[in-house]
Amino acid sequence: MIRPHxxxxxxxxxxxxxxxxxxxxxxxxxxxxxLSLALTDAAAFDEFIRFTDLxxxxxxxxxxxxxxxxxxxxxxxxxxxxxxxxxxxQKQLAAGAIALSCFVSITFLxxxx
Amino acid sequence: MNSPIKTxxxxxxxxxxxxxHFETYDVPAYDNQTVLDVVxxxxxxxxxxxxxxxxxxxxxxxxxxxxxxxxxxxxCRTHVNKVVGQDVLEIAPLRNLPVIKDLATNMDPFFEKxxxxxxxxHSSSSRDDDMTAVLPNDAERKxxxxxxxxxxxxxxYAACDTVAGNADYLGxxxxxxxxxxxxxxxxxxxxTILEAVSGVGGCHNCHAQGGCSHYCPSELNPMQAIxxxxxxxxxxxxxxxx
Numbered sequence: 001m002i003r004p005h006x007x008x009x010x011x012x013x014x015x016x017x018x019x020x021x022x023x024x025x026x027x028x029x030x031x032x033x034x035l036s037l038a039l040t041d042a043a044a045f046d047e048f049i050r051f052t053d054l055x056x057x058x059x060x061x062x063x064x065x066x067x068x069x070x071x072x073x074x075x076x077x078x079x080x081x082x083x084x085x086x087x088x089x090q091k092q093l094a095a096g097a098i099a100l101s102c103f104v105s106i107t108f109l110x111x112x113x
Numbered sequence: 114m115n116s117p118i119k120t121x122x123x124x125x126x127x128x129x130x131x132x133x134h135f136e137t138y139d140v141p142a143y144d145n146q147t148v149l150d151v152v153x154x155x156x157x158x159x160x161x162x163x164x165x166x167x168x169x170x171x172x173x174x175x176x177x178x179x180x181x182x183x184x185x186x187x188x189c190r191t192h193v194n195k196v197v198g199q200d201v202l203e204i205a206p207l208r209n210l211p212v213i214k215d216l217a218t219n220m221d222p223f224f225e226k227x228x229x230x231x232x233x234x235h236s237s238s239s240r241d242d243d244m245t246a247v248l249p250n251d252a253e254r255k256x257x258x259x260x261x262x263x264x265x266x267x268x269x270y271a272a273c274d275t276v277a278g279n280a281d282y283l284g285x286x287x288x289x290x291x292x293x294x295x296x297x298x299x300x301x302x303x304x305t306i307l308e309a310v311s312g313v314g315g316c317h318n319c320h321a322q323g324g325c326s327h328y329c330p331s332e333l334n335p336m337q338a339i340x341x342x343x344x345x346x347x348x349x350x351x352x353x354x355x
Contacts, residue, residue, distance in 0.1 A: 003183055004182060004183030004184045005180075005183055005184050005185060005208070005271075005272055005324060005328070006274070006324070008323065008324065008327045009323075010321070010322060010323030010324075010326075010327065011274075011322045011323065011324060011327075014320060014321070014322045014323075078321055081321055081340055082321075082340055082343050082344065083344065086337050086340060086341070090323065090336075
């Protein structure tokens with residue numbers, strides 16, 4: 001339940017940026033561990049690659065791409081806010097970052113499914 | 114005066130200091146009724162011991178801000194019908210400030226931070242000097258003008274989660290005032306201001322959540338002012354002046 005004073009677009013953009021950042025930080029160690037298998041245990045690595053062929057894993061990858069994209073585009077908005085001349089349309093830019101992230105992640109899913 | 118069409122149930126925070134609870138009052142509901150009208154009705158006709166603060170009733174003095182249904186608002190200019198979805202009205206003291214009693218908060222921490230942010234005039238001339246020319250179309254003047262109509266209501270301060278999470282954070286209003294002075298041709302304290310706002314609790318703590326700009330009743334944009342301070346402080350740092 002989001003408290004009333006937080007129910008506005010830029011707070012939700014903040015929440016999404018933080019949440020995606022935390023989830024990506026949790027993902028990265030697993031990602032590097034799997035990559036390390038290619039060097040240390042080829043058989044286990046091949047088995048994991050087969051596991052990633054499951055549709056549910058592809059969906060999870062699509063979500064991961066969304067998290068990456070929304071963190072990048074949302075981060076670019078924040079960097080522009082702090083470094084470039086002021087742009088009044090912050091809500092629209094935040095919505096645009098989410099729309100672009102949806103486009104990127106859905107395009108990814110259409111490629112892999 | 115319109116005749117009452119119904120009675121509204123209003124939950125009002127009662128208590129001293131940190132200890133308190135919501136008490137419910139039945140208040141006549143009118144078509145044109147502000148939240149401050151509701152609070153005043155309770156104090157005038159139901160419980161004269163209710164403490165709250167107001168002065169001008171026309172959105173100039175900034176003293177009547179309260180949490181209305183969980184959102185910070187200037188109550189004298191907030192129509193009940195615009196904030197009440199389902200006949201529920203909950204009125205509480207402003208968030209992020211210590212409560213004195215009922216709906217009255219202690220504003221000292223809010224204004225002490227204005228001083229900490231060096232949001233005070235730093236004189237650049239004496240009475241013997243000519244007056245500084247303030248050109249309305251000057252780029253810096255426009256930046257100052259954008260934030261100059263602050264009424265010190267602390268709505269932005271109550272809306273800010275960075276204030277809630279960091280007791281040292283100077284807050285949107287103090288930083289915006291510092292920004293207006295930084296861009297004021299008459300102020301001689303640019304360096305002092307930058308040093309004050311770039312330290313612990315300064316502008317770099319802002320997470321750009323935008324609650325200040327979303328709720329500012331005067332439709333100012335403290336988030337923009339804070340971004341301006343961040344840029345100015347960073348530029349000063351790169352030039353070795355900070």
